[in-house]
Every structure is written in C-alpha cells, then in structure tokens.
Amino acid sequence: MVHAPSKLLNSLSPRDFLPLIVQDRSLHMIALNRYRFSEQHSCLELTHLIETLNGQPAELVQDLSHHVAEEARHAALFTDLLQELGEEINLPPGVSYINEFERLLDQGPEDFPRHSGDRVIAALVAMNITEKRVCQIFSAHVAALKAAPATAENQKILATLLQIFPEEASHVGWSNRWLAKLVKQDPAKRETVKTFQQKYALMEQAAYDAGMDILAGAEFRRLGNLIKITKTLPLWQRPVYFLKRLPQTLIAPDLQRTRIFIAQRALMKNPQRFIQQLVPMFLSGVPQLPQAIAGETLL
Ligand SMILES: [Fe+2]
Ligand SMILES: [Fe+2]
Known part of the structure; x- marks a missing residue:
C-alpha cells in the first residue's frame, strides 16, 4: 500500500x-x-x-x-x-x-x-x-x-x-x-x-x-500540474474536473496574497537586497513558462 x-x-x-x-x-x-x-x-x-x-x-x-x-x-x-x-x-x-x-x-x-x-x-x-x-x-x-x-x-x-x-x-x-x-x-x-x-x-x-512556488509563472506551472492530474481521470470526468478548477488555478488569489506578503516583508527588512536579489529571483520563474504546459493536452 x-x-x-x-x-x-x-x-x-x-x-x-x-x-x-x-x-x-x-x-x-x-x-x-x-x-x-x-x-x-x-x-x-x-x-x-x-x-x-x-x-x-x-x-x-x-x-x-x-x-x-x-x-x-x-x-x-x-x-x-x-x-x-x-x-x-x-x-x-x-x-x-x-x-x-x-x-x-x-x-x-x-x-x-x-x-x-x-x-x-x-x-x-x-x-x-x-x-x-x-x-x-x-x-x-x-x-x-x-x-x-x-x-x-x-x-x-x-x-x-x-x-x-x-x-x-x-x-x-x-x-x-x-x-x-x-x-x-x-x-x-x-x-x-x-x-x-x-x-x-x-x-x-x-x-x-x-x-x-511563488515565482513569476507559478500560475502556469499550477496549470501544468492541473493538466497532469486531469489526465489521471477517466475521459468522461476530465472536462468537468478541469473546468471547475481552471479559474482559480489561473487567477490564484491566494498566490497573489502570498507574493504581496513576502514582497512587503522583504522590502521593509532590507530594501537594497529586495531590488538586488529578490526581484531577479522572482523573475527567474519566467523562462520555465513554456516547459510548464508544453506538449500537454487534456485528452
Ligand atoms: Fe496532528
Ligand atoms: Fe495526524
């Protein structure tokens, strides 16, 4: 088991x-x-x-x-x-x-x-x-x-x-x-x-x-994961499961709240480090966008 x-x-x-x-x-x-x-x-x-x-x-x-x-x-x-x-x-x-x-x-x-x-x-x-x-x-x-x-x-x-x-x-x-x-x-x-x-x-x-994962593009990686999960379901269940969860995966309000919280905290603590290290780290998620959903189909 x-x-x-x-x-x-x-x-x-x-x-x-x-x-x-x-x-x-x-x-x-x-x-x-x-x-x-x-x-x-x-x-x-x-x-x-x-x-x-x-x-x-x-x-x-x-x-x-x-x-x-x-x-x-x-x-x-x-x-x-x-x-x-x-x-x-x-x-x-x-x-x-x-x-x-x-x-x-x-x-x-x-x-x-x-x-x-x-x-x-x-x-x-x-x-x-x-x-x-x-x-x-x-x-x-x-x-x-x-x-x-x-x-x-x-x-x-x-x-x-x-x-x-x-x-x-x-x-x-x-x-x-x-x-x-x-x-x-x-x-x-x-x-x-x-x-x-x-x-x-x-x-x-x-x-x-x-x-x-709070880096830029996290929504698309979440979408990639949602597609992977949906593909484990029987064909007839896939559309309902996927469509029901799609809006929150892409809009991801909890993700936006986390980003704002972490950014505010980091900015207050050390503004210089925020600009020099955290902004590039946040943006480093961007090149992974295509990988997250590349080649994925629902059916
Ligand atoms: Fe417990
Ligand atoms: Fe427990």
Missing part, C-alpha cells in the same frame, strides 16, 4: 527549506501557526467523515474518533506553544497547502457518480498521503532544530514537535492497516485503492508545490 509521490515541477524538499526557516524567527512563527491551523482544520475534516459514515463500520468510526481527539490535542499543543512565545494564532498568510489539496480532491457527488461507496477508500488514501507529508515535514523540522543554536525558544519548539511526531507516524500506520483490511474483505477494491493512490499522490504533490 506504499505509494511514492511523483515529483512535479519546482519541488523543494522540507530538508532544503526548514533550516532556512528556523533561522528567521518570523518565518519560523508562521510555520508553527500553519501547523496549528492544519491540525485544527483536520479535526473539521475528520468530523465530516465520521458524520458521512453514520456509524458504519463502527470500528472505523471508533478509530476516527480517537484520531480526531489526537489532532485536536496537537492543535492545542501548538496553540499553547504560540501563546507562550507571545505569537498570534490567527489565520496564517500565504497559500494554504490544506485548502489547495481540498480544492484538487474529489468533491461533491458529481465526482463519484458511479462508485459512491468508494468514499471511505478515497478518504483513507487522502489521509494516508497527508499524514506521510506531515511526518516528512516534522522530521525535517526536528533535524533543523537539532542543528540550530539550542536557545530556550528552539528547545520549547523541539519538545512540542517530539511530543506530536510519534502520533503522526501512527496515523500513517492505522490508515495503511485500514486500507489493507478493506482490500482483504473485498480483493476487487485493490484496484480502487491503487487508482486513488496514484491520483491523490499527484494532487497532494501539486498542493504542496503550490505552497512553495
């Missing part, structure tokens, strides 16, 4: 950027506030899933109720940490990985017209992939903190991450076990699981990349 996410355009690994984030206090605090937001938001998603299942299978509902309790505790731990550090617990700025992933995921009955019973498998696969990403980010964050100066603040952050990390690893484990169990009960579901794994791995990677 293990599926390695395929690499899309412009991927940056958490091992690359977390050492830079822990060196910049304001970015570090934004990262922690994003973790808090994602933990809190996952409670909402898990509760929706519990309500959709409506008590069946009871064992899965029980496991999910324990899962939601753990995510709520993680949100509380990050909230306490941020409060203790004197930081805001508002909506974090920038492209939200979790909102972007939800936008790309199957939503609504028109996306499951033939197999509404596959919703549980879809939810478990999506959960499994995002929990793996959380583990990848948290382990990179722990490594970056261990390599950074051992200030009182860094030690507090490290202690919180080390407290949460084993439970995130157990979330990967239990979703894997449930998928294996469903396939054992009905071997015909093996293909369904595989299809969702391939499709959702691409979507998750695209959502993750959207949070990283």
Whole structure:
C-alpha cells in the first residue's frame, strides 16, 4: 500500500527549506501557526467523515474518533506553544497547502457518480498521503532544530514537535492497516485503492508545490500540474474536473496574497537586497513558462 509521490515541477524538499526557516524567527512563527491551523482544520475534516459514515463500520468510526481527539490535542499543543512565545494564532498568510489539496480532491457527488461507496477508500488514501507529508515535514523540522543554536525558544519548539511526531507516524500506520483490511474483505477494491493512490499522490504533490512556488509563472506551472492530474481521470470526468478548477488555478488569489506578503516583508527588512536579489529571483520563474504546459493536452 506504499505509494511514492511523483515529483512535479519546482519541488523543494522540507530538508532544503526548514533550516532556512528556523533561522528567521518570523518565518519560523508562521510555520508553527500553519501547523496549528492544519491540525485544527483536520479535526473539521475528520468530523465530516465520521458524520458521512453514520456509524458504519463502527470500528472505523471508533478509530476516527480517537484520531480526531489526537489532532485536536496537537492543535492545542501548538496553540499553547504560540501563546507562550507571545505569537498570534490567527489565520496564517500565504497559500494554504490544506485548502489547495481540498480544492484538487474529489468533491461533491458529481465526482463519484458511479462508485459512491468508494468514499471511505478515497478518504483513507487522502489521509494516508497527508499524514506521510506531515511526518516528512516534522522530521525535517526536528533535524533543523537539532542543528540550530539550542536557545530556550528552539528547545520549547523541539519538545512540542517530539511530543506530536510519534502520533503522526501512527496515523500513517492505522490508515495503511485500514486500507489493507478493506482490500482483504473485498480483493476487487485493490484496484480502487491503487487508482486513488496514484491520483491523490499527484494532487497532494501539486498542493504542496503550490505552497512553495511563488515565482513569476507559478500560475502556469499550477496549470501544468492541473493538466497532469486531469489526465489521471477517466475521459468522461476530465472536462468537468478541469473546468471547475481552471479559474482559480489561473487567477490564484491566494498566490497573489502570498507574493504581496513576502514582497512587503522583504522590502521593509532590507530594501537594497529586495531590488538586488529578490526581484531577479522572482523573475527567474519566467523562462520555465513554456516547459510548464508544453506538449500537454487534456485528452
Ligand atoms: Fe496532528
Ligand atoms: Fe495526524
């Protein structure tokens, strides 16, 4: 049941950027506030899933109720940490990985017209992939903190991450076990699981990349990723899926907000560096435009 996410355009690994984030206090605090937001938001998603299942299978509902309790505790731990550090617990700025992933995921009955019973498998696969990403980010964050100066603040952050990390690893484990169990009960579901794994791995990677890529032309790279995802769907589903997501991919209001936020912050901090380094870096995304969508067709 293990599926390695395929690499899309412009991927940056958490091992690359977390050492830079822990060196910049304001970015570090934004990262922690994003973790808090994602933990809190996952409670909402898990509760929706519990309500959709409506008590069946009871064992899965029980496991999910324990899962939601753990995510709520993680949100509380990050909230306490941020409060203790004197930081805001508002909506974090920038492209939200979790909102972007939800936008790309199957939503609504028109996306499951033939197999509404596959919703549980879809939810478990999506959960499994995002929990793996959380583990990848948290382990990179722990490594970056261990390599950074051992200030009182860094030690507090490290202690919180080390407290949460084993439970995130157990979330990967239990979703894997449930998928294996469903396939054992009905071997015909093996293909369904595989299809969702391939499709959702691409979507998750695209959502993750959207949070990283703020260079000029990011909209076109997002469009390139949307085409790749659309091509994993059956032919008859492609037009609806693609057209529903096209306007936000191209207009990308969350991307514009991130750019403005980063530009304002960089300009206030060091105007000379902004002109000399950041403007050329921003524009360096432009030559990649043709690659992003070259040769891609929907059908
Ligand atoms: Fe969590
Ligand atoms: Fe989790």
